[in-house]
Amino acid sequence: MSAATSTGAAPRTGRATRKAPDRTRPTRIRGTGIAFWLFFTPFAVGLLIFTIVPLLWGGALSFFEAKGTVLPSQFVGFANFSDFLTDTAFLYSLRTFTIFALFIVPVTMASSLFLAVLVNGIPRFQAFYRSVFFLPTACSYVVASVVWRLALFNGLDSGVVNRMLSGIGLDSIADWLSASPYWWVVLISVRLWMQVGFYMLLFLAGLQAIPSQLYEAAAVDGLNPGGWRMFRSITLPQLRTTSTAVLLLLLIAAFQAFDEFYNLTGNNPETRPPLVYLYNIALGPEQDFGHGSAGALVLTAIMVLAGLLQTWIIGFDSNDDTRRRRLPWRRRTPAVLPAGAAAATTGGGAASGAVTAAGVLAATSADLAGSGSAGGADDGAVETGGAPAAPDIIRPNEGDR
């Protein structure tokens, strides 16, 4: 407040005296030095207390024995890490993740692409169908788990799926969640339902950014509009960047799966993904914060590596555009953004996958804007429905590199 009142009456004190190369701010006004900190301090203090200190504390704690307390009790060196990495339960959780990812990633990709093409090819009521497919995104994983576990996949004969099975003459399944192949049906279908609409939106944006001249040229060349060959030789290659982003996003989201596993299969060692396993170590009955901190660091490292890998792949994927290659910031921006992919969830769990996802998307859209035709990328993007929300925010800015 003091800055406001002290500078309130003061007129502009003149041009910047410093030869600052900062093009964004030609005017210089009184109280500039203090204003920066007044604006930035709330965030900086919070970041310090709730991100940096916990990280350092957790990092330190991972070298100590700390059971039932968050204070270090005995130095153990790297023992926590080696315990965690060689724990068969941890390796089993990685196996669970692998199986889960092997199904959920391709199934979600194919379904969301299919829905996007379907919705995109409908001339009327497009918004209605888009909304219906997107609606499950509003649901929480807990509510979905309640419905999946107790209504759809209830082991009783009254369960919706069991009733359908007996309707077509098959035996109903007495317990969907404690026998191996069946629990995957439940776990995969619930996540598919929850997330497919979001990825459909991404593919829709990708589809609408494809310049229509490509299709017209292909039609002139005799390809059947809307046919399979048109899809294969134009749509799919044009969606390459979006698909890469979606693929990696799905992998990262699957690695962070927690909510539905916790609520559907609980702490069953055979269906525990890494995060549920970690939760059980740190906040389960043992309250083992030494191993828990080491595990959190290991999983964080895996995700940071995945994020960097993703940056590397997306950053080099769509280099078919010469303009993009010429301007170094075009390539650099994705290097920053995909990081946001894994980062945006502040204690939100897997449920905030949508926000998480957005980070990478930013990278993708930078790519799309770069490789699309001049007007096409903007005209075709998802309707913002009257909210002119800063179309330019993500665009890499020449001024800041």
Add this chain to the structure above:
Amino acid sequence: MSTLSMAGYKKRRGGMILRYVVASALALVFLVPFYAMVKTALSTNEEIYSTTFTFWPSDPQWGRVPELLGDPRFLDALKNSAIMAVVATSLSILIAALAGYALARIPNRFARPMFMMVVIVLLIPGTTAFVPNFIIVASLGWIGTLRGLIIPGLFGAFNVFLFRQFYVNFPKEVEEAAHIDGAGYFRTFFQVIFPNTLPFASALTVLGLIGSWNAFLWPLVVAGSGQSANTVQIYLSSFLTAQTFDYGSLFMAATISLLPVLAIFFFLQRYLVAGISATGLKG
């Protein structure tokens, strides 16, 4: 769209009908879970366990609504969720807008290193942070409190990053005019800049509201075994591990918990879509 308006459209009318049939069938499948939820919420217990199919409960149990709304545990959970969603979202947006503005527009030699720090923090995934965050929240004595639920999530680096990008591209003339008229940074920000940010901020707000209402892992960590800071998601989840519970009431509670999000979804959908485009889609 463009593919459709081209030659061969008429020949493909059959294909078009097929598309509508497929899309409508899929739309129905997508709505089945919602339908099953509401139907179970309104069915009598006999109907829930009955194996004969009825499309709609013969005697809808609306009485469960006042029954649930008279349950202090459920009311507390709803209240906590609402407080958390509103306070956490609005404060985090404000904090991020201020910080993003400082990084983008207030000249300072620390602006660049601070921005680099934000970018580095972006690399750290939020989901595994629940262990270190629990450590700090526990040592502050905030376990089982609303403070513990809300405050650690207020400082999202991603929002700061987005606001910074937004303000970097914001037309300079507007704020220069304000400065020339004698306004300091605070007045410029709150009277000139932030009002112009509202569409963008609303988009992020809608995403934030839905995200915090539906959040599960962090509330699970903080609420712990106590019930003073249960959110509605924790309340619902606690039934899944309980031995006995009333199916109908649980489904009614789930339905009620979904209503605020659905309201946001229907009335603010343009902001939701805008938010997704703003945080990612639009180039």
